[in-house]
Amino acid sequence: MISVRKGGLLDGGYLWYQVRRSPLMAVGTLLILTVLICTAFAPWIAPHDPNAINLVNRLAPPSFEHPFGTDEVGRDLFSRVIYGSRASVGIGLAIVAISMTIGSAIGAFSGLAGGRTDTVIMRVMDVLLSFPPLVMAMALAAALGPSLFNAMLAIAVVRIPFYVRLARGQALGLRERPYVRAAVTFGARPLGIVQRHILPNALAPIIVQSTLDIGLAILTASALSFIGLGAQQPTAEWGAMVSTGRQFLLDQWWYPTFPGLAILLTAGGFNLLGDGLRDLLDPKTRAR
Amino acid sequence: MSFLYVIRRRLILLLLVVIGVTIITFAISHMIPGDPARLMAGDRATPEIVQSMRTRLGLDQPLHLQYLNYVGSLLQGDLGTSIRTGRPVADDLVRFFPATIELAAVALFFSVLAGVPLGVASAVYRNRWIDQVSRTISVTGISTPAFWLGLLLIMLFYGRLDWLPSSGRLGGDVTAPPFVTGMLLIDTLLAGDLAAFRSALSHILLPAFTLGFVHLGVVTRQIRSSMLEVLQEDYVRTAKAGGLSRRQIIFGHALRNALIPSVTMLGLAFGDLLYGAVLTETVFAWPGMGNYVVQSIHALDFPAIMGFTVVASIAYVLINLLVDLTYMLLDPQIRSVG
Numbered sequence: 001m002i003s004v005r006k007g008g009l010l011d012g013g014y015l016w017y018q019v020r021r022s023p024l025m026a027v028g029t030l031l032i033l034t035v036l037i038c039t040a041f042a043p044w045i046a047p048h049d050p051n052a053i054n055l056v057n058r059l060a061p062p063s064f065e066h067p068f069g070t071d072e073v074g075r076d077l078f079s080r081v082i083y084g085s086r087a088s089v090g091i092g093l094a095i096v097a098i099s100m101t102i103g104s105a106i107g108a109f110s111g112l113a114g115g116r117t118d119t120v121i122m123r124v125m126d127v128l129l130s131f132p133p134l135v136m137a138m139a140l141a142a143a144l145g146p147s148l149f150n151a152m153l154a155i156a157v158v159r160i161p162f163y164v165r166l167a168r169g170q171a172l173g174l175r176e177r178p179y180v181r182a183a184v185t186f187g188a189r190p191l192g193i194v195q196r197h198i199l200p201n202a203l204a205p206i207i208v209q210s211t212l213d214i215g216l217a218i219l220t221a222s223a224l225s226f227i228g229l230g231a232q233q234p235t236a237e238w239g240a241m242v243s244t245g246r247q248f249l250l251d252q253w254w255y256p257t258f259p260g261l262a263i264l265l266t267a268g269g270f271n272l273l274g275d276g277l278r279d280l281l282d283p284k285t286r287a288r
Numbered sequence: 289m290s291f292l293y294v295i296r297r298r299l300i301l302l303l304l305v306v307i308g309v310t311i312i313t314f315a316i317s318h319m320i321p322g323d324p325a326r327l328m329a330g331d332r333a334t335p336e337i338v339q340s341m342r343t344r345l346g347l348d349q350p351l352h353l354q355y356l357n358y359v360g361s362l363l364q365g366d367l368g369t370s371i372r373t374g375r376p377v378a379d380d381l382v383r384f385f386p387a388t389i390e391l392a393a394v395a396l397f398f399s400v401l402a403g404v405p406l407g408v409a410s411a412v413y414r415n416r417w418i419d420q421v422s423r424t425i426s427v428t429g430i431s432t433p434a435f436w437l438g439l440l441l442i443m444l445f446y447g448r449l450d451w452l453p454s455s456g457r458l459g460g461d462v463t464a465p466p467f468v469t470g471m472l473l474i475d476t477l478l479a480g481d482l483a484a485f486r487s488a489l490s491h492i493l494l495p496a497f498t499l500g501f502v503h504l505g506v507v508t509r510q511i512r513s514s515m516l517e518v519l520q521e522d523y524v525r526t527a528k529a530g531g532l533s534r535r536q537i538i539f540g541h542a543l544r545n546a547l548i549p550s551v552t553m554l555g556l557a558f559g560d561l562l563y564g565a566v567l568t569e570t571v572f573a574w575p576g577m578g579n580y581v582v583q584s585i586h587a588l589d590f591p592a593i594m595g596f597t598v599v600a601s602i603a604y605v606l607i608n609l610l611v612d613l614t615y616m617l618l619d620p621q622i623r624s625v626g
Contacts, residue, residue: 130301130605215430
């Protein structure tokens with residue numbers, strides 16, 4: 001599992017070997033680091049106040065002063081894109097954290113409980129998985145009322161069943177593994193078994209899935225914002241910025257272009273990292 | 289896993305889904321802030337009028353009776369009346385459905401046309417530069433916000449180059465063909481109107497490409513991974529040992545078998561495309577179901593939103609069922625057991 005031991009995942013030589021073997025994963029990691037730095041240090045990186053209105057300088061094209069141009073009330077788009085990383089990455093992480101925690105807990109419980117409880121929970125999840133996800137998220141968000149928080153809740157609820165299924169499968173499979181049975185035979189404490197054997201082994205697929213999910217969550221949240229169900233003015237959020245920028249599409253190309261590019265690069269980063277992690281953590285694909 | 293067993297199981301699931309989705313939409317329509325009776329009666333209505341409206345709508349009955357009434361009217365095909373258009377929601381959906389199907393079908397065609405060769409090349413030249421390029425393309429597709437890609441394409445092909453129209457399904461200079469399937473590419477050909485066909489084709493290119501590009505990655509990945517699996521099979525090694533050419537092995541043996549699991553994926557992709565079309569339709573003002581529901585959301589037209597959700601969910605389950613049945617028919621191993 002993930003360790004810094006010689007030959008472990010984070011060992012220097014092995015890391016370099018992975019970068020050469022999977023350059024796309026390295027690109028993804030770099031993209032995510034860049035976005036995270038923007039999120040953490042937005043006030044220091046952004047040259048202007050993201051909400052400072054300057055009506056004299058409306059819809060100015062990209063320049064040295066405003067690398068991404070300005071919007072319809074003269075706000076600096078570069079600064080708004082930098083600050084927008086907070087809304088988008090924040091919501092992406094929150095969605096995955098909520099759906100992963102609740103989903104994995106239900107799934108692990110269902111798998112370990114077995115019997116009738118397990119059957120009922122899984123049938124309910126089958127039903128929930130049959131709904132078209134985007135449509136369900138839209139209906140929920142519309143009913144809760146348009147806001148970034150409600151969009152987050154709606155998307156998180158829709159994602160829960162995926163983790164339930166994943167965690168249940170893991171719990172079921174691991175319960176029967178020889179090393180777990182051996183540990184039971186030798187009288188190891190149940191908590192110790194969960195800690196030493198179940199958790200580390202169940203985590204790998206869940207980490208991969210959640211990394212890929214962050215990208216999806218960011219895309220879905222920005223889509224809800226784009227159709228007006230997410231972030232509202234004047235919040236700096238990428239999807240909402242593309243939505244407003246749409247009116248200026250033909251004359252001010254920079255307005256919708258840069259916020260959308262930010263979504264693509266961020267979601268792309270998480271997808272590349274997720275793919276890479278899957279190859280790394282799945283011994284089957286590693287051997288091939 | 290017999291055929292009938294699967295059908296029975298899936299029909300039960302379908303029933304559960306219908307019950308589930310109606311409970312959810314029913315709950316949602318009771319969560320909306322605001323009193324529907326007051327909304328229908330208007331601002332200046334007296335309390336007596338609002339009360340009589342409540343009785344007429346059945347809102348004074350206990351909740352479980354209200355739910356049964358709701359399901360009862362759904363069974364009769366009554367999805368309620370849209371507040372925005374003033375027409376029955378069911379009629380509206382029927383009117384807008386063909387445009388969405390047409391868009392999703394052309395988009396699927398695009399993603400298969402490009403995705404299958406990319407996936408095959410990616411698997412055959414695993415971890416070489418062509419694989420890296422193909423994987424970059426598919427990750428880009430999966431990570432691209434469809435609404436943004438649509439805007440960029442409009443900017444380029446309409447704004448700069450003026451080659452293609454930016455919205456709608458048909459130009460103003462041609463007359464719409466008589467309604468047969470509701471899909472203009474087919475209807476114009478049936479009417480023998482080539483000018484209208486060209487116009488319909490030019491209108492569908494950008495939205496279908498947008499939608500198809502986003503799904504290109506899904507297709508490429510699926511083909512790549514099933515090709516990788518098949519290329520390790522014994523019969524491929526035997527074919528190699530028997531001296532067949534690389535081309536014969538890849539297209540004659542490997543691809544044919546790799547395509548079988550892909551059928552499921554393609555069907556699922558079609559279901560996703562139908563609903564992924566929501567965003568693309570908004571950007572291109574494509575008069576389909578997605579555009580309809582987004583406009584309903586803006587107008588807080590809840591009967592329309594909930595009607596769409598019910599129909600969309602049921603259609604989604606039906607498509608998935610059809611896909612699984614097709615898969616069973618295609619795969620001789622499963623068929624013979626059933």
